[in-house]
Amino acid sequence: QITLKESGPTLVKPTQTLTLTCTFSGFSLSTSGVGVGWIRQPPGKAPEWLALIYWDADKRFSPSLNNRLSISQDPSKNQVVLTMTNMDPVDTATYYCTHHRWDLLDYWGQGTLVTVSS
Amino acid sequence: DVQMTQSPSSLSASVGDRVTITCQASQDIRNTLNWYQQKPGKAPKLLIYDASNLETGVPSRFSGSGSGTDFTFTISSLQPEDIATYYCLSGFTFGPGTKVDI
Numbered sequence: 001q002i003t004l005k006e007s008g009p010t011l012v013k014p015t016q017t018l019t020l021t022c023t024f025s026g027f028s029l030s031t032s033g034v035g036v037g038w039i040r041q042p043p044g045k046a047p048e049w050l051a052l053i054y055w056d057a058d059k060r061f062s063p064s065l066n067n068r069l070s071i072s073q074d075p076s077k078n079q080v081v082l083t084m085t086n087m088d089p090v091d092t093a094t095y096y097c098t099h100h101r102w103d104l105l106d107y108w109g110q111g112t113l114v115t116v117s118s
Numbered sequence: 119d120v121q122m123t124q125s126p127s128s129l130s131a132s133v134g135d136r137v138t139i140t141c142q143a144s145q146d147i148r149n150t151l152n153w154y155q156q157k158p159g160k161a162p163k164l165l166i167y168d169a170s171n172l173e174t175g176v177p178s179r180f181s182g183s184g185s186g187t188d189f190t191f192t193i194s195s196l197q198p199e200d201i202a203t204y205y206c207l208s209g210f211t212f213g214p215g216t217k218v219d220i
Contacts, residue, residue: 047162049210062210063119096161103150105207106173108161 002026004036004097004109011115018084018114022097029055029073029080035100036080038071040093041111048093052100053080089116120144122206124213131220137193139216141206146186150208153182153191156215157202165204166191196220 008020022036029036037052051071052060061069070083084091092115099107121144131137141151149169154162164173166182169189179194193200201220206213 046205046212046215048212052210060210103209104152104164104167106164106167108163111161 006112022080037098042093122213128217139191141189
């Protein structure tokens with residue numbers, strides 16, 4: 001059974017850096033075709049893809065946010081970490097961790113709401 | 119980058135009705151189109167992948183069709199538990215969503 005769970009701060013101040021951790025189980029990020037990604041969803045809006053790291057360490061980023069994002073993995077802990085710099089109130093959203101098999105996004109974590117406010 | 123549009127943005131139907139949602143891509147995406155259901159306060163759930171394939175465990179009243187730029191998602195007989203917002207996704211681009219109410 002594939003599960004993913006997001007953890008991190010619920011409140012960050014403008015200009016701060018957000019660090020979110022995805023802890024997963026039920027699969028290995030070293031398996032061919034597997035990826036772990038991040039998607040966010042502002043309140044009342046559609047989801048927006050942010051970043052993805054594949055089993056071979058290939059990384060993809062949203063073109064509009066590329067210069068603010070980084071993604072890394074810790075295979076020993078079954079974790080993937082997303083960092084987003086220079087947070088702004090418009091970045092307030094629910095952030096989801098996701099599982100991918102090749103090009104298919106098939107599982108989502110429960111999500112964590114991050115509010116950006118001073 | 120491909121852009122995705124969905125219509126309608128919202129709809130209200132009765133239990134047992136046939137519900138159809140369309141998604142249009144700004145360029146040919148072959149069949150690389152998935153459909154997700156999101157209930158209030160929950161994460162989205164995959165229903166249909168590669169335009170027409172039903173994900174394991176998803177009721178057969180859900181179906182999808184299309185290729186190229188025009189795609190359709192159908193609920194053959196709307197049930198109360200189908201109240202949700204439905205999103206199409208191609209690659210890394212989501213459609214704006216369709217909210218379905220009863």
